[in-house]
Amino acid sequence: MITFDAVTKRYPDGTVAVDRLSLEAPTGEITVLVGPSGCGKTTSLRMINRMIDASEGRILLDGEPVQGIDPPTLRRGIGYVIQQAGLFPHRKIVDNIATVPYLLGWDKKKARVRAMELLERVGLDPALAGRYPFQLSGGQQQRVGVARALAADPPVLLMDEPFSAVDPIVRTSLQDELLRLQAELNKTIVFVTHDIDEAIKLGDRVAVLRVGGTLAQVADPKTLLSEPADDFVREFLGHDRGIRRLQFVSTEGLRLRTDLTVEEGAERGTSESWQLVVDAEGRPLGWASGARPGELEPYGTFVPGRDSMRSALDAALLSPSGCAVAVDEQGKVVGVATREALDQALAEAADG
Amino acid sequence: MGWLSAFFSWLGEFFGSPENWSGPGGIPMRLLEHLEFSALALVLAALIAVPLGLVIGHTGRGEVIVVVSANLARALPTLGLLVMFVLLLGAASIWPVIIPLVLLSVPPILVNTYEGIKGVDPELRDAAYGMGLRGGQVLLRVLVPVALPLILLGCRLSAIQVVATTTVAAYTGLGGLGRYVIDGFATKDYASVVGGSVLIVLFALVVQILFTLAQRVTVSPGVSQRLKVR
Ligand SMILES: Nc1ncnc2c1ncn2[C@@H]1O[C@H](COP(=O)(O)OP(=O)(O)O)[C@@H](O)[C@H]1O
Ligand SMILES: [Mg+2]
Numbered sequence: 184m185i186t187f188d189a190v191t192k193r194y195p196d197g198t199v200a201v202d203r204l205s206l207e208a209p210t211g212e213i214t215v216l217v218g219p220s221g222c223g224k225t226t227s228l229r230m231i232n233r234m235i236d237a238s239e240g241r242i243l244l245d246g247e248p249v250q251g252i253d254p255p256t257l258r259r260g261i262g263y264v265i266q267q268a269g270l271f272p273h274r275k276i277v278d279n280i281a282t283v284p285y286l287l288g289w290d291k292k293k294a295r296v297r298a299m300e301l302l303e304r305v306g307l308d309p310a311l312a313g314r315y316p317f318q319l320s321g322g323q324q325q326r327v328g329v330a331r332a333l334a335a336d337p338p339v340l341l342m343d344e345p346f347s348a349v350d351p352i353v354r355t356s357l358q359d360e361l362l363r364l365q366a367e368l369n370k371t372i373v374f375v376t377h378d379i380d381e382a383i384k385l386g387d388r389v390a391v392l393r394v395g396g397t398l399a400q401v402a403d404p405k406t407l408l409s410e411p412a413d414d415f416v417r418e419f420l421g422h423d424r425g426i427r428r429l430q431f432v433s434t435e436g437l438r439l440r441t442d443l444t445v446e447e448g449a450e451r452g453t454s455e456s457w458q459l460v461v462d463a464e465g466r467p468l469g470w471a472s473g474a475r476p477g478e479l480e481p482y483g484t485f486v487p488g489r490d491s492m493r494s495a496l497d498a499a500l501l502s503p504s505g506c507a508v509a510v511d512e513q514g515k516v517v518g519v520a521t522r523e524a525l526d527q528a529l530a531e532a533a534d535g
Numbered sequence: 536m537g538w539l540s541a542f543f544s545w546l547g548e549f550f551g552s553p554e555n556w557s558g559p560g561g562i563p564m565r566l567l568e569h570l571e572f573s574a575l576a577l578v579l580a581a582l583i584a585v586p587l588g589l590v591i592g593h594t595g596r597g598e599v600i601v602v603v604s605a606n607l608a609r610a611l612p613t614l615g616l617l618v619m620f621v622l623l624l625g626a627a628s629i630w631p632v633i634i635p636l637v638l639l640s641v642p643p644i645l646v647n648t649y650e651g652i653k654g655v656d657p658e659l660r661d662a663a664y665g666m667g668l669r670g671g672q673v674l675l676r677v678l679v680p681v682a683l684p685l686i687l688l689g690c691r692l693s694a695i696q697v698v699a700t701t702t703v704a705a706y707t708g709l710g711g712l713g714r715y716v717i718d719g720f721a722t723k724d725y726a727s728v729v730g731g732s733v734l735i736v737l738f739a740l741v742v743q744i745l746f747t748l749a750q751r752v753t754v755s756p757g758v759s760q761r762l763k764v765r
Contacts (some may be wrong), residue, residue, distance in 0.1 A: 259667035271681075
């Protein structure tokens with residue numbers, strides 16, 4: 184566990200970047216520091232590995248004040264990932280990843296084996312091991328940055344806007360990858376971002392900071408969305424707070440109809456205006472309507488139980504039928520969530 | 536095309552005469568002298584300037600030394616410096632010539648080494664510290680390899696300057712390839728002047744090639760980005 188105990192940082196020019204911050208980042212969880220630019224996120228993060236020293240207060244790592252630990256020794260035990268990856272351009276990818284093991288005096292062969300293992304862990308082709316950083320895309324470099332931080336298996340990981348410089352599609356996949364890794368590794372992660380969506384997606388706990396370096400609220404994402412502490416937090420969360428809350432509502436109990444599905448070629452003949460046409464394997468092909476026979480309209484799918492109500496609603500809005508297609512992990516149709524069913528689930532979500 | 540044929544006949548005369556290939560005034564001996572003076576001056580200059588540039592660039596302390604040395608290099612007349620040292624120290628040893636040669640080659644190496652280290656991306660420096668490297672490790676394992684092209688550039692500039700200045704140093708009675716040019720003018724032996732000049736040009740070219748090779752061998756492909764992006 185990382186504990187901020189009334190920590191203040193005053194820069195030599197008088198700027199108070201962090202003001203009496205008290206916060207805990209529990210072991211094995213992702214704690215996200217989020218807030219507008221200049222609110223002291225980076226400063227807070229860098230005080231943990233003593234890249235910056237606190238002016239007042241204490242930071243404890245499992246109860247031990249970091250101020251008492253020699254900075255290089257401290258840092259070798261803490262993974263650190265920054266925005267532009269900061270890979271060493273003169274070293275091959277495998278040696279970049281093995282940086283900290285080399286520093287710790289590991290046998291060179293052992294360090295490289297470990298590096299290769301991590302390369303695959305973060306979803307990179309082992310063939311990249313022999314390349315240099317300039318030969319990799321931004322997203323790949325960022326993955327290498329994560330692998331490098333994990334190389335010596337530190338219990339703590341500090342990440343400073345690691346995914347902000349890559350395009351949205353790559354960012355999403357990097358975020359998913361991090362969650363997958365974290366499910367396996369259970370590191371204590373402190374993650375800094377200015378992006379509230381990222382914070383909500385990744386955080387077990389989200390700490391919202393306001394400019395001046397004070398803590399506005401710390402809560403799990405669901406609570407944050409449903410009970411913002413004040414106007415600042417409410418405004419920072421944005422207008423679509425309600426919609427985003429649906430991300431945390433399960434589709435488990437959603438009522439599904441199975442009588443709206445017809446196999447290809449067997450359509451028509453019922454009174455229902457919309458019918459979902461499926462192929463012989465049960466995969467969806469499109470919506471058929473009595474009004475326009477012979478034409479298939481678009482559809483959207485979600486996996487009940489796995490995906491959230493937000494996904495289900497999104498799937499419904501993708502189709503003129505207004506219904507969301509429920510599929511299993513293999514993509515086979517298991518039922519249809521109608522407007523009425525979604526409506527009822529939304530009403531329940533609003534209540535509790 | 537009269538001058539061209541004259542040029543080649545002088546060349547033929549110079550390189551063709553057997554007495555130019557042996558003895559203390561022969562081409563092998565003069566080449567060796569030239570190499571000796573240039574190399575000695577360059578190595579001494581590098582031994583002073585590289586560590587100094589590394590430390591100043593890394594710590595940011597003593598930057599005034601870099602500025603002063605750069606300005607002095609621009610202000611001091613090469614030949615004047617040479618003559619002054621010879622007058623001060625006499626012409627009995629090679630040092631009156633070596634010292635000014637060293638003084639002249641320090642600034643390009645110092646300035647480029649300093650700029651190279653100073654100019655490394657702060658994010659990279661930051662990442663190196665963040666991984667847990669100590670100050671010296673950051674310098675030697677990250678900053679130097681990344682700044683190496685500039686450090687070598689400084690050395691190459693100095694080398695070219697030293698080769699040229701060693702030629703001029705023949706005025707003070709020193710050996711080396713400059714002897715052919717200076718003595719040739721004095722005795723109106725144009726074959727010697729032309730032959731000596733060609734040798735100096737070739738010598739400088741070889742130095743350039745050597746530095747290019749050294750760069751190829753020592754600079755990481757990740758820094759020079761010579762590899763194709765696959
Ligand atoms: N080295 C520094 N000297 C003076 N002020 C600084 C320094 N670094 C950051 N600041 C100031 O401290 C505040 C917080 O900065 P930072 O922690 O980088 O914020 P964030 O990461 O949330 O954008 C800002 O007002 C910034 O201008
Ligand atoms: Mg920041």
